[in-house]
Amino acid sequence: MRSRSAMAALAVGATLALAACGSSGTTGESSPAADGPKASPVKLLSIVPLTTPTTNFPEQAGAAKAAVRALNKRGGINGHPVQIDVCDSKNDQAAGEACAQKAVNGKYLAVVSAFSTAGGINAILEKAGIPSIGASGIAGDGSDLTSKISFVYQPASTYYEAVCAPLLKDTAKISKMGVVNYDIAAAARLGVLAGLGGKSAGVGTQEIKV
Known part of the structure; x- marks a missing residue:
């Protein structure tokens, strides 16, 4: 329950x-x-x-x-x-x-x-x-x-999108992460930032739009 x-x-x-x-x-x-x-x-x-x-x-x-x-x-x-x-x-x-x-x-x-x-x-x-x-x-x-x-x-903000992947890799030893983002044009850049942050840290990133 x-x-x-x-x-x-x-x-x-x-x-x-x-x-x-x-x-x-x-x-x-x-x-x-x-x-x-x-x-x-x-x-x-x-x-x-x-x-x-x-x-x-x-x-x-x-x-x-x-x-x-x-x-x-x-x-x-x-x-x-x-x-x-x-x-x-x-x-x-x-x-x-x-x-x-x-x-x-x-x-x-x-x-x-x-x-x-x-x-x-x-x-x-x-x-x-x-x-x-x-x-x-x-x-x-x-x-x-x-x-x-x-x-x-x-x-989402630029700070979280850019640094979460490196922080999580260092502290929680993750190899992949999901990013929940708004399904609107104005939020598209945040998904891109998350992907770049993940790539720089060697962390696979999947964007989920809501």
């Missing part, structure tokens, strides 16, 4: 990762609408920086909540409403670890769209078997790219 739920959360995570491109909002919980699905909720936690002196993403929290509201209006996941809460990582290891522990203590199904340049989050999630879906891939300890519970996919 948990395996099936985790796969459902993976699909939700994709929606939230894409939604993080826009919208705005505040922290806190996004509860199911009164007229939404009534079964037991699927609990997700988004870990993002909100109160740092430099890099903050309140719009990511808002976009995730908007995506969940839309999903719940369509019946949730097999009749189960989705609940998303937000935890401030502060781009700080202690704060990130506290967020990860919140996911464990609160029995969250998954962490989605995690963004933190500090490490420590995935080690805690891995011990509890909680997947991190849609992480940014920039954790200082490299765990976003190496942890077995980490599934990195974010809106």
